[in-house]
Amino acid sequence: MKLKTRIKAQRWEPGWRNRMRVLAISPLVRFGLLAGCLISAGATQAPAQEQALQGQPSRLAQVVALDECDPSTFNAALGPDFCRNVTLGAFTTLSDLFAKAAAGTPDRGWDFEPDILGVNEGTEISVVDQGGEPHTFTEVAHFGGGFVTGLNAPGEETVPECSGGFSKVKVARTRILQGSHLEVTHLSKGEHRFQCCIHPWMRVKVEVK
Numbered sequence: 643m644k645l646k647t648r649i650k651a652q653r654w655e656p657g658w659r660n661r662m663r664v665l666a667i668s669p670l671v672r673f674g675l676l677a678g679c680l681i682s683a684g685a686t687q688a689p690a691q692e693q694a695l696q697g698q699p700s701r702l703a704q705v706v707a708l709d710e711c712d713p714s715t716f717n718a719a720l721g722p723d724f725c726r727n728v729t730l731g732a733f734t735t736l737s738d739l740f741a742k743a744a745a746g747t748p749d750r751g752w753d754f755e756p757d758i759l760g761v762n763e764g765t766e767i768s769v770v771d772q773g774g775e776p777h778t779f780t781e782v783a784h785f786g787g788g789f790v791t792g793l794n795a796p797g798e799e800t801v802p803e804c805s806g807g808f809s810k811v812k813v814a815r816t817r818i819l820q821g822s823h824l825e826v827t828h829l830s831k832g833e834h835r836f837q838c839c840i841h842p843w844m845r846v847k848v849e850v851k
């Protein structure tokens with residue numbers, strides 16, 4: 643599995659040079675006279691062909707991270723701009739979030755959608771944080787607790803993959819800041835589990851066929 647983060651959702655930019663490279667290997671180009679027509683007519687086909695040529699995943703699946711953090715209580719405790727929420731729904735205060743987690747009834751406003759994702763092998767998964775605070779999208783062998791013990795379900799242990807929090811690069815590289823993306827590629831066939839290491843009830847099962 644490989645991960646990378648980026649701020650903008652700029653997935654593909656078919657440039658003139660790339661189009662020309664696709665055309666250069668097309669058998670039709672050998673007819674020469676057709677080439678001029680194909681430069682414009684082939685443009686709409688170019689992105690898919692280029693992805694295949696460069697070994698890029700040809701499919702994209704999106705997962706959305708959501709939350710309803712209350713800016714005033716979160717930022718008072720955790721620092722300015724920790725929560726930058728633009729949700730139109732009701733906000734949940736920091737103390738309410740902890741109280742609900744401790745009671746074993748975590749706030750469902752903190753959520754990954756979808757909960758189960760079926761993809762074909764080679765699909766790139768793009769996780770976008772549309773909530774107001776940071777999350778992680780961390781692959782785990784078994785679902786369990788995160789590294790903020792006060793947010794774990796009663797009796798739930800921190801899973802090894804989340805242990806150490808952001809001081810561990812393996813966890814830090816799975817972090818998704820507000821408005822940013824995390825891309826997950828090269829998932830092997832079979833079932834994969836991802837959870838947030840901060841809010842461990844945020845969980846997704848990915849089934850790669």
Ligand SMILES: [Cu+2]
Pocket residue numbers: 752776777778838839840841844
């Ligand atoms: Cu989270």
